[in-house]
Structures are given as C-alpha cells and as structure tokens.
Ligand code: SF4
C-alpha cells in the first residue's frame with residue numbers, strides 16, 4: 001500500500017467537480033482530508049493523504065494534473081531554517097508522522113519532508129522559530 005500527503009491547488013473553474021469522489025471510484029484510492037478551503041468560483045487549497053496501490057496512485061495523480069490541479073508533496077510547503085535550528089530536538093517529540101527525527105548515533109535532527117503532514121505542531125514548539133509554513137495561510141482562513 002502506497003501513501004502520500006499532498007497539497008492540491010485547484011483552479012477556480014473546477015472547484016465544483018467531484019474530484020475526490022472520482023479518486024475513490026475510478027482509481028480505487030482512499031483519502032484523508034487534513035485541511036481544505038474551497039469556495040465556489042475561487043481557487044481552492046487542500047491537504048490530502050492519498051492511499052492505494054502505487055499504480056492506482058500514479059493514475060490518480062495523472063487525473064488530478066490533467067484537470068489543471070497543482071499537486072505537490074506537502075513537505076515542499078514546510079521549511080526548516082538551517083541557520084536558526086540549533087538541533088534541540090523539541091520538534092521530534094511532537095511530530096506525529098516521524099518527519100522530524102533524531103538520527104543516531106550522530107544525534108542529528110533530520111527533517112524528512114516527504115513524511116510531513118503539515119500539522120504545524122513543530123512550528124508551535126520550536127523555540128528558535130526555525131520551522132516555517134510556506135503555504136498561503138489566507139487560503140485556510
Ligand atoms: S525544535 Fe526547532 S531548533 Fe529544535 S531541532 Fe526542531 S527545528 Fe531545530
């Protein structure tokens with residue numbers, strides 16, 4: 001089973017399409033919507049965990065892109081400022097997906113953006129404010 005957390009940016013002309021339903025029906029995928037803001041006739045934004053067999057996942061992804069949806073790994077929207085991070089490890093205690101973890105024996109705090117779900121817990125706990133969310137927050141207002 002393949003699983004990935006994605007950010008989807010919808011153009012305004014397709015926000016009323018039953019896209020997520022189609023992902024289930026046509027491509028046999030399951031999903032978990034983590035964040036979403038979609039208004040009629042406006043651009044939409046969604047953070048979605050998509051699960052299924054790898055081939056179905058890739059077919060589903062091609063379907064989304066064919067509709068003009070900009071699809072990215074959500075980790076691309078979370079950034080760590082390496083200058084500010086002082087490797088305290090506080091973020092690893094709250095990260096629910098293991099995207100922030102301590103590599104042993106080096107004791108280095110690693111950020112694996114591919115595993116990030118954009119929950120923002122690390123942003124809250126980081127004493128150095130090294131973790132940044134880059135997606136447009138007004139989209140989630
Ligand atoms: S909490 Fe902040 S400073 Fe500490 S390791 Fe994580 S990102 Fe770096």
Ligand code: SF4
Pocket residue numbers: 078094095096097098099100115116117118119120121122123131
């Ligand atoms: S936003 Fe931070 S705490 Fe949440 S999954 Fe991503 S790295 Fe982990």
